[in-house]
Amino acid sequence: MEQVAVLAVAAQLDRNYIREKTLEGQQVGAAKGNQGGRPKVIDDDSLTFALALQAKGDPVPEITQKLIIKEGKNAGKHPSVASVYRALAEAEEATAATQATDDLPQRPTPVRLHRPDEPLKAEEIGLRERLVVQRAVLDAEEVAPVISGPHRFKGGAPQFGAEEPGLPCSFGPGPTGLGYSGAKPSR
Incomplete structure (x- = not known):
């Protein structure tokens, strides 16, 4: 039984040695510029040509017949x-990724908070005034739809949806004299 354990330890050491040498060889190759793996069928020149043909409106099967593999066994x-569909999709993803990073907003500058007794600088006063104006505009936009909504004034009180099809109720003096008439709420 002990002999099996010794052989297992020796096999594990051998596997670790092989793994270390493989990783070392990959690192040396990467330093020389070899990336390893299967070579790409469509190189950068072919991809540029394929993108130009696609932009012109050629279907992918026709683009395939116009491209030729330059190196490798084929x-x-x-x-x-x-392969052409895959290369075009990868190129589209790459351009979308670069555009997405270009469209990101810049990191905002940090703001120093003031104590109530500290005076504000001129630029901070201008910023505060602009924010107050923006807030007033937003508040006015929120109130405007309520005031200019679909309502009718009859007898001095607004009647919402009284003449609109599909709206079952109206506000204002109705037949009951209580200020509300229409469908009862369902539960």
């Missing part, structure tokens, strides 16, 4: 339609 052949 050199001189046309790439598959799936």
Whole structure:
């Protein structure tokens, strides 16, 4: 039984050694510029040409027939339609990602809070005035739809929806004289 444990430990050490040497080789290759893996079928020149053809309106199967693989075991052949679709999708995602980072707002500058007894600077007074004006405009926009909504004035009291189809109630002096007439609320 002890012999099996010793062999298991030796096998584990061997696996760790192989793993370390593999990672070391990948790092040396990356330093030299080798990224490893399967080479791309559609290089940057072919992708630029494919994007231009797509912008012109050519369908992807026709674009595929106009492209030629430059290196690898399939050199001189046309790439598959799936490869062209994949390359076009990756290019679209890359442009969308760069545009998304360009559209992000800049980080706001930190604001120093003042104590009530500290005087404000001129720029802070201007900022406060602009904020007060913006708040007044927002408050006016919230109140405006209520005032200019669909209502009718009859007998001095507003009647909301009295003549509108599908609106069952109206406010104001109604047949009951209590100021409300219409459908009863359902529970």
